[in-house]
Amino acid sequence: MLIVFFLEYLVGVEVGQDNIRKQELETLEQSLDDLKTPEISLFFQILKDDDPVLGDLDASISIIEFSNFQCKFCLRFYSDTLPLLKTQYIDTGKVNLVYRDFPLPQIYANSMPAALASECANEQGKFWEYHDMLFEDQNSWRQNDPGLAISTFKQFATTLNLDQEKFDSCLDLGKYSDEINSDVDDGLDYVVSGTPTFFIGNEKIGYSSLFGTQSFSDFQTIIDEKLSDDM
Incomplete structure (x- = not known):
């Protein structure tokens, strides 16, 4: 089943507004959570x-994540599932995680600035530290006006001791907007219709997809199958 992009018809949210009311956003997110699905497709x-990339570049299996930093369910993956994946698969060299941007600015007003900020941190070699800070402190900026959120993103750069002038210029100019839009275009080609969406595997054996807040055991089942198939 294809999930309608942005789910505007399911929850009555009018796409095209820069911001939506908090209650509407919560209703939308619950609809996204209700529509989570098990393995749905195989891509090569x-x-x-x-x-x-988090982990060994040469790991036999990759998890390619399409995510946005403002999404509550992406935060849930970061908080509840990623630590177990990291301990059992990523740190052991079996699996790596590739983070690809999929901001939804019509729904999440701060998702594009957050993605831009993470790319600016990546330019200075601190993507994963900034990634972690965005998720861990999501409540400090998630519902803020975009201007205030950008100020918070610049403060995060200060906390990480990044070159502040370089970071601020990068963010203010939207330096990596084309890179982010390229991720979005690829995601749409792969029928990504919400966040988080994951593709697990490699080009030899194919990638299986997972959508939404799946449990560690859901990932474990697919990863172990892929590892076995890749032997």
């Missing part, structure tokens, strides 16, 4: 692009 060509 899922590009990693040149996006940040």
Whole structure:
């Protein structure tokens, strides 16, 4: 089943507004959570692009994540599932995680600035530290006016001791907007219709997809099958 992009018809949210009311956003997110699905498709060509990789670049299996930093369910993956994946698969060299941007600015007003900020941090070699800070402190900026959120993103750069002038210029100019839009275009080609969406596997054995807030055991089942198939 294809999920309608942005789910505007399911929850009565009018796409085109820069912001939506908090209650509408919560209703939308609950609809996204209700529509989470198990393994739905098999793909053989899922590009990693040149996006940040967590773990061994030569790991036999990749998890390619399409995510946005303002999404509550992306935060849930970060908080509840990623630590277990990291301990059991990523740190052991079996699997790596590729982060690809999929902001939804019509729904999440701060998702594009957050993605731009993470790319600016990546330019200075601190993507994963900035990634973690965006998720761990999501409540400090998630519902803010975009201007205030950008100020918070610049403060995060200060906390990480980044070159502040370089970071601020990068963010203010939207330096990596084309890179982010390229991720979005690829995601749409792969029928990504919401965040988070994951593709697990490699080009030899194919990638299986997962959508939404799946449990560690859901990932574990697919990863173990892929590892076995890749032997």
